[in-house]
Amino acid sequence: MIRRTLLALALLAPAPALADTLLDNVDGISVDREGRVTRFRGLVFDDNGRITRVLKSGEKAPKVDYREDGRGRVVIPGLIDAHAHVMSLGISLLTLDLSNTRTLAEAQAKIAAYAAEHPDRPWIIGRGWNQETWGLGRFPTAAELDAAVADRPVWLERVDGHAGWANSAALREANITAKTADPSGGRIERLPGGKTPAGVLVDGATTLIDSLIPPPRPEDRDLALVKAQELLVGNGVTAVADMGTSAEDWMTFRRAGDEGRLRIRIMSYASDVPTMQLIGGPGPTVWLYDDRLRMNGIKLYLDGALGSRGAWLKAPYADDPGNTGLQLLNGTQLRNLMSRAAIDNFQVAVHAIGNAANSEVLDAIDELSDTYGGDRRWRIEHAQVVDPADFARIAIHGTIASMQPVHQTSDRLMAEARLGPDRLAGAYAWRTMQDNGVSLAFGSDAPVEAPVPLEGIAVAISRTDADGEPFGGWRPQEAVTRETALAAYTAEAAYAGFADGRFGRLEVGERADFLVLDRDPLLSNPDEIRATRILQTWIGGMRVFGGDAPAREDEGRKITR
């Protein structure tokens, strides 16, 4: 009899929902792409983690198999980081982290202590330094690094990933001397008044040392992904656009998916054409692991970063008159690579920071849109310094601006120095983007910045940093509303990764990715938003962070009958 019943159901529905869960008694918030807010009191989701019903206030709760009492708490959609480097983030959690150092001396002490703790490591590897944060006004030198560690090579990546700081032993290993010419697309910083390498290598020059570093072992990669996921879900990040996925990164994601260890959702952009083709083959992959992984397309780099003066500007840097930055691809190369991806329906995301780079990408999109029509969702990553004349062009082909709010507070003094006053009008111009009809997706660029979307939201609405500086906000006319910021971290970020309809909103048919918070970010001031506690993070109807016990399937659910 039971078997008959099962069979009959099986014939009706190949994958029957065996048990539904009701998340009830919450102060629920969802936003659409335009930032229009809907409120709800409950969600019902099935065993596949898909929302089957959204309960409005006053609606009667249906009978379900499990009920989770939200105890009146605030629930928002899981936050999506539209630009991060998942494996770099994870690896950075396994290596020396200098991102919180406030002075050169503090960094030197930390480096020396780390080297002493790891006497067996042939190289000391780390990242996260920023001479601007240190108030140094110049790059640090090899001699200053030798003062911390001289007995073996040290190689420390700058916070933006666009420069590295070597000690003398590392320069010797790489055979970098006064006679070494700057490699194409890169620069060896020199000591004043000579050719002697100073210690810092910019952009293309970093490969001179990067190529000597032994790559992480596979087990280190697997561990790094565990660490990255822990950090992300603890900060309420349920999905990430991974910008520049290598074949090794992808395989690490797949191992996690294959072994049931993949928690977050990853929208992947390959680091180069061969990797894109190797993985996707004739086109983007299908969505894997219940919408947890997809190779969407490719990430291209058109220029460097502002801090290392690698951003490609139309006029020279205000603080380096002979320098307009680095154009990493010429016009033909850019168009060829974009075409190569677009012809097979891969999505194209182009890193463009300087105003020259942004103009060039827009020109290329204009030209390619004749050939590659339809729903392309071209992405500009960073779009940090835009020629004001260009804003009106961005939305024409539906191009998405993928921007990182916290860069604005980290960069503002440096940006003023690099750009001078006249070019600031187009810098970190979120509101101008929005006013021009541009789709905005927000991210962290982790590990360049910490992957903390609530910090990003606080910055986005205030243009002030965690200390409230500058008073009143930096160019506050570029702040956006709470609703816009929330949409840029949810529905818009999902749309930017072709994930709309799968996750990003708390609507019927989408995945039940949500956060339980201790307050309502739409009713909080920036300080309160920063202080918000993420009580629980759920992905696909499973709690992966918070609560009374470690996350495990069905754990924490209560049977109501």
Add this chain to the structure above:
Amino acid sequence: MIRRTLLALALLAPAPALADTLLDNVDGISVDREGRVTRFRGLVFDDNGRITRVLKSGEKAPKVDYREDGRGRVVIPGLIDAHAHVMSLGISLLTLDLSNTRTLAEAQAKIAAYAAEHPDRPWIIGRGWNQETWGLGRFPTAAELDAAVADRPVWLERVDGHAGWANSAALREANITAKTADPSGGRIERLPGGKTPAGVLVDGATTLIDSLIPPPRPEDRDLALVKAQELLVGNGVTAVADMGTSAEDWMTFRRAGDEGRLRIRIMSYASDVPTMQLIGGPGPTVWLYDDRLRMNGIKLYLDGALGSRGAWLKAPYADDPGNTGLQLLNGTQLRNLMSRAAIDNFQVAVHAIGNAANSEVLDAIDELSDTYGGDRRWRIEHAQVVDPADFARIAIHGTIASMQPVHQTSDRLMAEARLGPDRLAGAYAWRTMQDNGVSLAFGSDAPVEAPVPLEGIAVAISRTDADGEPFGGWRPQEAVTRETALAAYTAEAAYAGFADGRFGRLEVGERADFLVLDRDPLLSNPDEIRATRILQTWIGGMRVFGGDAPAREDEGRKITR
């Protein structure tokens, strides 16, 4: 009420079997690793394609949801090809195939016709030629290929993959002249009495031209896998050990798995250490897609092949007194690579054809077994020419001999010429292997030979080819029983790929991979075995070949109530 019932069951069993199928009224055969036969009249398998019950003669059939009437036909386990090259097989099905040509003139005509059919192809690529089959007694020349196609480069791989035949245009493209030295591990055949390249390049020298050929496009790879699968399931092959999987091959397998297009089971052995590490990371992958794909380990090449005189022999070739073949890895390299794999529990399969190569692998396994204990299942691929003193050593560490019966009939005249009479005692010595307690796994080396296990079984029990030559069999004392041959293509081949308990036998808990035949191979003579019709091929409880309609889930099953 129904929901309550469902919930109760769901709590008892997370993945309940919703519908069982009974394959009834068959003359069923399964063998264990030792070739012991069991007979059955029916199988019950669940929706995961796993066998839940084996019905013996006289047992009452249980009530099930679907019943498939076998109409008294013979059912045997799906056949496993323990050594094949799935993607090369598929690609070969998309390119010019010379494997059935009987004379040089016939090959020339076929090449010319193919070139005329494909005027747009800048290169003419093909494979499968064999100067021995043509009775040529020497390699063909560039001039003989020019006679077929002179207007563009032609490059044709020899049947064993260890040599290639170029026309003059291809030699020009590769800039191969009388001044070109033989590359390491390879040989440029020269015209008699001079240095002028003759047209054939052996082993390492083939890369001089291979490197010029544009790689297949991703969509070609996907299509090639479709073609390979069609050919395999049509010949009753339900699982394959893929020997030398590249990263591109693996991604093609994964795309098929991700998109539900992977029918056959693939036990994969990476082509090199970087590929092994890229895919497996810290160890072999889990079994993917319901036991359809796993990266088991690595394939290493220690020597070349006999036909091209690349097999590494202890004494010179009988027909080339100055030549002992090619040792492709020195002893240190071999041990380092084997260690690199074994330390992370990857399985090691070493190609060894000549008696020197086989001795060297056995020495290496002896040495490494001190360090890498446990269930290693070291594999020697081919083990074609073994020093008789070595047979007793093979079983000591459980090493598996992965051999290809049809090579014996294809090679016998060539082998006699290459080896002379004294070394034949250890050649293609299946029965001697068995008598020494060695585990035997049989395969085809497709596309070197056609992937037709029934042909392999006919050869294995007779030592005669399809024409019945030579009368009485070549060294017939090395024939094995039908039962041993069937085990080597099923249970033993599964064991050799760490798949025992998953597939290979028709036993409870294993996957329902089986063939429906028009006769009993255990009661048939070699000619009858060759003439056996494969009526249906089922993998994981789904029919993938044969029957009245194209294969589709649930298609062809009859509801019995």
